[in-house]
Amino acid sequence: MADTTAGFDAVLFLSFGGPDGPEDVMPFLENVTRGRGVPRERLEAVAEHYFHFGGISPINRLNLDMIDALRSELEARDRRLPVYFGNRNWHPMVEDTVAEMFRDGHRRILVFPTSAWAGYSGCRQYHEDIARALDALAHREPATATDDPILLRKIPQYWDADAMIDAGADAITRAAGAMPAGDVPPRLVFTAHSVPLSADRAAGPASDGGGLYSRQVYAAATAVADRVGHTDFDQVWQSRSGPPQVPWLEPDICDHLEALAAQGVRQVIAYPIGFISDHLEVVWDLDNEAADVAARLGIDYVRADTVGTDPRFIRLIADLIERYAEGGGDLRAMGCGDNGAPCRPDCCVPVARPSRVSGAAS
Ligand SMILES: CC1=C(CCC(=O)O)c2cc3nc(cc4[nH]c(cc5[nH]c(cc1n2)c(C)c5CCC(=O)O)c(CCC(=O)O)c4C)C(CCC(=O)O)=C3C
Numbered sequence: 522m523a524d525t526t527a528g529f530d531a532v533l534f535l536s537f538g539g540p541d542g543p544e545d546v547m548p549f550l551e552n553v554t555r556g557r558g559v560p561r562e563r564l565e566a567v568a569e570h571y572f573h574f575g576g577i578s579p580i581n582r583l584n585l586d587m588i589d590a591l592r593s594e595l596e597a598r599d600r601r602l603p604v605y606f607g608n609r610n611w612h613p614m615v616e617d618t619v620a621e622m623f624r625d626g627h628r629r630i631l632v633f634p635t636s637a638w639a640g641y642s643g644c645r646q647y648h649e650d651i652a653r654a655l656d657a658l659a660h661r662e663p664a665t666a667t668d669d670p671i672l673l674r675k676i677p678q679y680w681d682a683d684a685m686i687d688a689g690a691d692a693i694t695r696a697a698g699a700m701p702a703g704d705v706p707p708r709l710v711f712t713a714h715s716v717p718l719s720a721d722r723a724a725g726p727a728s729d730g731g732g733l734y735s736r737q738v739y740a741a742a743t744a745v746a747d748r749v750g751h752t753d754f755d756q757v758w759q760s761r762s763g764p765p766q767v768p769w770l771e772p773d774i775c776d777h778l779e780a781l782a783a784q785g786v787r788q789v790i791a792y793p794i795g796f797i798s799d800h801l802e803v804v805w806d807l808d809n810e811a812a813d814v815a816a817r818l819g820i821d822y823v824r825a826d827t828v829g830t831d832p833r834f835i836r837l838i839a840d841l842i843e844r845y846a847e848g849g850g851d852l853r854a855m856g857c858g859d860n861g862a863p864c865r866p867d868c869c870v871p872v873a874r875p876s877r878v879s880g881a882a883s
Pocket residue numbers: 537538539540550553554557559563564567578579580635636637638642643714715716717760761762763795796800801802881882883
């Protein structure tokens with residue numbers, strides 16, 4: 522059994538990954554969608570989004586910037602924990618990073634995931650990444666089994682942290698400042714990545730019918746809206762994929778803009794609450810697609826900043842690391858787990874039809 526009181530000696534910043542050039546785009550997309558039944562046409566369409574930006578996803582640069590800021594923050598706090606970077610779908614791959622950490626002598630590793638949420642894509646899949654990296658390590662370094670055992674502990678979901686709510690509220694206030702003056706306050710629209718309904722239903726307490734991801738997103742949106750004094754807001758979803766006959770969380774942001782225009786709404790602030798940085802889903806799906814739809818409908822549209830740009834977010838990451846680094850923190854907290862073990866039963870472990878959900882989000 523892992524010693525839960527021992528201090529941690531390194532941090533793994535674990536993210537999604539993205540292509541660094543045009544030749545990376547298709548292999549990256551194949552990694553993302555391996556075994557998931559995403560239609561070829563969807564892959565080709567998404568590849569075009571990446572090609573629009575020279576085949577380079579902004580996500581790697583943004584993560585490296587966040588890691589730089591985090592290193593400075595830890596340094597300022599006199600926490601001498603090295604921060605390593607690894608991804609699920611592109612280089613540096615998590616398997617390589619964990620092997621490097623092992624070779625550097627690290628055996629107690631805290632994992633910070635760049636998703637704040639529950640659910641298969643937002644939480645459980647990060648546990649799978651950790652398990653896969655450990656599996657690869659056991660093959661590359663057979664001594665791991667007998668040696669000083671390695672421990673990777675994933676920090677739990679942080680969507681409800683004050684820093685997330687405050688940073689979101691301020692981003693919306695800045696967006697409102699950039700909006701031309703109107704007769705009525707702009708409509709507030711929160712957006713997050715859609716997931717298949719079956720995947721959403723399969724995470725969270727069975728007594729609540731699952732839906733932990735969508736309920737967290739809605740609760741976070743409510744808290745942010747409250748902070749900016751809006752009693753009214755809309756929760757929408759974006760970037761759906763998968764075959765059209767499979768139901769996903771709705772409404773889609775672009776369909777919703779049409780509905781708002783039909784109701785006479787003239788101004789919209791879109792806040793991407795589901796993402797921590799301005800990666801491709803934000804700069805393409807929101808800043809191009811949704812912005813074009815809004816322009817066609819004659820709606821003034823401002824997309825609010827993600828939390829990645831806010832120093833409070835970096836301090837939050839450092840706070841979480843400090844809390845868990847000395848063996849503190851609540852190990853029963855949602856999404857927390859060691860060495861890729863599944864979350865506790867009412868977190869992201871499938872609660873219904875496990876055979877359909879495990880390993881496939883669509
Ligand atoms: C909930 C959620 C988050 C938020 C939590 C988190 O942040 O982890 C998220 C983040 C991201 N999704 C990203 C990119 C993609 N997601 C895809 C596909 C999918 N996402 C899904 C869900 C989520 N995704 C799902 C259910 C699929 C269907 C296939 C599958 O189950 O895997 C595909 C395949 C093509 C397509 O189907 O669109 C791509 C390229 C990038 C990187 C962007 C960049 O390069 O800057 C990021 C941060």
